[in-house]
Amino acid sequence: MLASFIIVFREVLEAGLIVGIVLAATEGIAHRARYLWGGIAAGVGGACLVAACIGLLSSALSGNGQDVFNAGILCFAVLMLGLHTVWMARHGREMAREMRDMGGAVVSGDTTLLAMAAVVAIAILREGSEVVLFLYGIATAEALTAGAIISGAVLGIAAGAAVSYALYRGLLAIPVGRLFTVTGWLISLLAAGMAGQAAALLANDNFIPAFGYQLWDTSWLLSNGSLMGRALEAMVGYSARPMGVQLLAYLLTLGTLVFLSRRFGRPHPISQQESSHA
Amino acid sequence: MKINPPFIDVRCRPVRRGGLLALLAACLAGTGMASAAPRMVELTLSHHEFTPDHVTVPAGTRFSIRVTNHDSTPDEFESPALRVERIVMPRQTITVHAGPLTPGTYKFYDDYHPETAHGIVEAK
Numbered sequence: 461m462l463a464s465f466i467i468v469f470r471e472v473l474e475a476g477l478i479v480g481i482v483l484a485a486t487e488g489i490a491h492r493a494r495y496l497w498g499g500i501a502a503g504v505g506g507a508c509l510v511a512a513c514i515g516l517l518s519s520a521l522s523g524n525g526q527d528v529f530n531a532g533i534l535c536f537a538v539l540m541l542g543l544h545t546v547w548m549a550r551h552g553r554e555m556a557r558e559m560r561d562m563g564g565a566v567v568s569g570d571t572t573l574l575a576m577a578a579v580v581a582i583a584i585l586r587e588g589s590e591v592v593l594f595l596y597g598i599a600t601a602e603a604l605t606a607g608a609i610i611s612g613a614v615l616g617i618a619a620g621a622a623v624s625y626a627l628y629r630g631l632l633a634i635p636v637g638r639l640f641t642v643t644g645w646l647i648s649l650l651a652a653g654m655a656g657q658a659a660a661l662l663a664n665d666n667f668i669p670a671f672g673y674q675l676w677d678t679s680w681l682l683s684n685g686s687l688m689g690r691a692l693e694a695m696v697g698y699s700a701r702p703m704g705v706q707l708l709a710y711l712l713t714l715g716t717l718v719f720l721s722r723r724f725g726r727p728h729p730i731s732q733q734e735s736s737h738a
Numbered sequence: 739m740k741i742n743p744p745f746i747d748v749r750c751r752p753v754r755r756g757g758l759l760a761l762l763a764a765c766l767a768g769t770g771m772a773s774a775a776p777r778m779v780e781l782t783l784s785h786h787e788f789t790p791d792h793v794t795v796p797a798g799t800r801f802s803i804r805v806t807n808h809d810s811t812p813d814e815f816e817s818p819a820l821r822v823e824r825i826v827m828p829r830q831t832i833t834v835h836a837g838p839l840t841p842g843t844y845k846f847y848d849d850y851h852p853e854t855a856h857g858i859v860e861a862k
Contacts, residue, residue, distance in 0.1 A: 515827045523833045594850050597811030664835050685818035
């Protein structure tokens, strides 16, 4: 039971940290629950679909199908996070004001919610497909221990979800005036980390140049195999042995998102009209 | 795209001393153009154990690991140290790429059966 708990908890935690950040970043946007639950459902469905097709995916693109697929969905998630960054730069100040004055914002942002639902779906799909395959393996193997392993898995999902919720509640403790500044940075770091991971996947399969396979090695300090290493990898793209192209993609994405949020963050009379219908 | 000095790992220095040709070769290896004779390590998984569970590869070169799963359940070939993570379905063979490694030992394992299925890549 402990082994299955650890495996499931770890995967759910990695997805859950991303979901926690998304939850905090979308606080106060009207109808968000519908979108984010939709994203979670799509992620679980997608995880099952990917697990079912994994054999096919593995043999695609001369054996690199899994990596290319993961890089593809990561890049898509980065685009969606970029979309959210632009939206938040336009509406963040106004939302913070409404939340402070009225105890809740009623700004509608269906486009950004759709983008964030996609990010949630992708995070769950990536980690979830591993959980599904793990549980499938157990289901087809020893029936004797299945009960213990399933209860471990259920506990793992519950514990992972609890950490996700705790991160969300913890972020909400940030004063409203600063909340979206903090979540903006978290979203930018998340996107940068995803872009870096996508670049590393493609470079590892020789699709793009690596520009150095190992810029430095901090695995003595924090290994990517440890729980903390995994959590930081999921949240801010921590890599103990980054590739050159990985760092390049990281910095380019971070720079782009910071630029976008500055560029669209200036007071803008039109943006207030756009969002006043509620 | 300019590569600044911090982009070059200290461990790459022998390559740089080796001359421009070696550096060029390293760059080509990065784009996959010099992959004519890649080093291949063969691993099999059966009864949730790796055979062999200790392999030696030369330090400082790219190499590939081919993993065949002879069990009836899925496995996940994983190694944060080698920077690989790949699902291996029953009776399927996958190939991952790794390195160049600095001399030392690098653990790998099947994430679904880590107690029994684990091994070491040693770079010399």
